[in-house]
Amino acid sequence: MKKRAIKGLYYITHLDNLPSILRHGILSHHQIEALEIPYTAIYDPSIVSGRKERLTPDNKNLWEYANVYFQPRNPMLYRVLNESNRREVVVLGVSPQVLEIPGSFIAAGNAASYLTPIFLAEKGIQIITGELRNIIQNDWWAAEDGSKRKIMAECLVPKSIPPDLIHSVYVSNHQVSQAVRTLVESAGLRVEVVPEPHMFFLPRRHFRITEQLTLADGDLFFSQMQTLTISVNTVGVMGKGLASRAKYQFPDMYVIYQDLCRGKTLQMGKPYLYQREASLDRELADEPFSLSETNANKWFLLFPTKRHWKERSDIDGIENGLRWIKDNYKSKSIQSLAIPALGCGLGGLEWREIGPLMCKYLSGLEMQVVIYLPQEKEVPDEFLAPDFLLGR
Numbered sequence: 475m476k477k478r479a480i481k482g483l484y485y486i487t488h489l490d491n492l493p494s495i496l497r498h499g500i501l502s503h504h505q506i507e508a509l510e511i512p513y514t515a516i517y518d519p520s521i522v523s524g525r526k527e528r529l530t531p532d533n534k535n536l537w538e539y540a541n542v543y544f545q546p547r548n549p550m551l552y553r554v555l556n557e558s559n560r561r562e563v564v565v566l567g568v569s570p571q572v573l574e575i576p577g578s579f580i581a582a583g584n585a586a587s588y589l590t591p592i593f594l595a596e597k598g599i600q601i602i603t604g605e606l607r608n609i610i611q612n613d614w615w616a617a618e619d620g621s622k623r624k625i626m627a628e629c630l631v632p633k634s635i636p637p638d639l640i641h642s643v644y645v646s647n648h649q650v651s652q653a654v655r656t657l658v659e660s661a662g663l664r665v666e667v668v669p670e671p672h673m674f675f676l677p678r679r680h681f682r683i684t685e686q687l688t689l690a691d692g693d694l695f696f697s698q699m700q701t702l703t704i705s706v707n708t709v710g711v712m713g714k715g716l717a718s719r720a721k722y723q724f725p726d727m728y729v730i731y732q733d734l735c736r737g738k739t740l741q742m743g744k745p746y747l748y749q750r751e752a753s754l755d756r757e758l759a760d761e762p763f764s765l766s767e768t769n770a771n772k773w774f775l776l777f778p779t780k781r782h783w784k785e786r787s788d789i790d791g792i793e794n795g796l797r798w799i800k801d802n803y804k805s806k807s808i809q810s811l812a813i814p815a816l817g818c819g820l821g822g823l824e825w826r827e828i829g830p831l832m833c834k835y836l837s838g839l840e841m842q843v844v845i846y847l848p849q850e851k852e853v854p855d856e857f858l859a860p861d862f863l864l865g866r
Contacts, residue, residue: 484546488514496661500635539630553759567642646674697812710735743794787817796835818848
């Protein structure tokens with residue numbers, strides 16, 4: 475793998491810092507203090523001070539380096555977005571040329587962690603494009619296998635990154651992009667402003683069907699709904715799709731699922747609610763000591779869509795399961811629900827048949843429900859219209 479396989483690097487900062495960065499570049503903490511440049515911090519002071527204690531191979535501490543990530547959608551950004559106003563956080567896209575700056579190092583994970591080795595840039599690039607490639611390209615992570623630390627791999631650049639290496643500013647939505655474009659234009663730089671909701675753990679698109687029911691094109695596992703629905707079979711195999719990711723990201727849920735299947739408890743038409751007690755925020759965020767615990771009570775609804783993993787999804791069984799949700803969500807204390815397009819994709823069903831069926835049962839519930847659209851192929855707009863989905 476060559477250096478050209480790295481398309482870009484990323485810097486997370488507060489919107490207030492953008493004019494200064496576009497003028498001076500991305501500075502190390504030491505440079506910011508030396509030049510007495512005012513800035514708005516987005517990191518917890520304990521995290522910043524902790525980085526001062528970690529040394530690079532040339533015996534300098536991390537405060538003397540500007541740091542950029544290879545994957546911006548990481549535990550640090552998740553923490554920042556949960557502690558800040560999402561509209562005030564921006565991610566700067568930096569050219570891979572930053573890797574050629576003399577004296578740069580690459581940390582094969584969160585550089586502040588003593589578990590993370592730090593390499594000279596040439597060796598570090600081999601690690602990033604080799605053994606860490608799949609982890610960095612992932613959209614999720616877990617503490618158990620080290621991916622939570624490794625996905626925060628960094629390039630450490632001495633003193634500063636010149637402003638002419640900044641090529642993009644990523645923001646959470648189109649409304650924020652207008653204000654940012656004004657700042658960029660006033661700086662006289664050719665920097666593209668890109669609304670990228672997915673980077674900020676938001677759906678790429680959403681469509682409101684009723685006051686309580688919404689369609690979303692995005693990542694169900696970062697939904698703010700209280701209960702996440704995982705489509706499963708009844709033989710205990712989580713081999714592909716959302717179920718496969720759930721298996722590795724939430725191993726405790728997988729153990730429960732296998733026990734249910736072994737005991738023949740999980741049946742078509744009868745989803746099982748796993749009232750998980752572990753805080754999802756604490757698992758996703760970097761050093762989450764001050765989070766507000768918005769995802770503290772994340773539950774999982776195991777929803778059978780087929781009996782055997784080799785079979786096509788059973789639309790009658792899915793309808794019975796939807797009926798179960800309608801009849802039981804209040805007694806089970808489900809407060810809000812994220813649910814995938816059941817049986818679509820690997821299950822072989824089409825959205826045009828499953829979408830109206832799901833809306834039939836979910837549109838009248840007295841709670842917020844978000845249906846996550848199939849990711850395997852794009853759904854035509856005509857099948858996303860409320861009139862179509864509600865049978866008007």
